[in-house]
Amino acid sequence: MQNTIGVDVSKAMLDAYCSLRGEHRQFPNGAPGLAALVRWASRVAAVIVFEASGAYHRDLELMLSRRGGGGL
Structure with missing residues (x-):
């Protein structure tokens, strides 16, 4: 199973959830x-x-695209 991190983006915070962990x-x-x-x-x-x-x-989006499109 591929590990996925979902990120809820708001003005102040990035709430991230790691599915595998x-x-x-x-x-x-x-x-x-x-x-x-x-x-x-x-x-x-x-x-x-x-x-x-x-x-x-x-x-x-910009930071992830600089690191290879989001797959880390």
């Missing part, structure tokens, strides 16, 4: 939080999915 984490929606989310996701080799709503997902 059943683990929930929160990260601030800004550069330090985005970097922390990517480091965390990289340790569990996950595909990250999120809903593109409003403009609050743009930085996450």
Whole structure:
């Protein structure tokens, strides 16, 4: 089974859930939080999915695309 991390994106927070581990984490929606989310996701080799709503997902989208399109 492929590990998936779902991210609920809001102006202030990124709420992430790792399906394989059943683990929930929160990260601030800004550069330090985005970097922390990517480091965390990289340790569990996950595909990250999120809903593109409003403009609050743009930085996450950009960071993931720079790292290979979201599959870490």
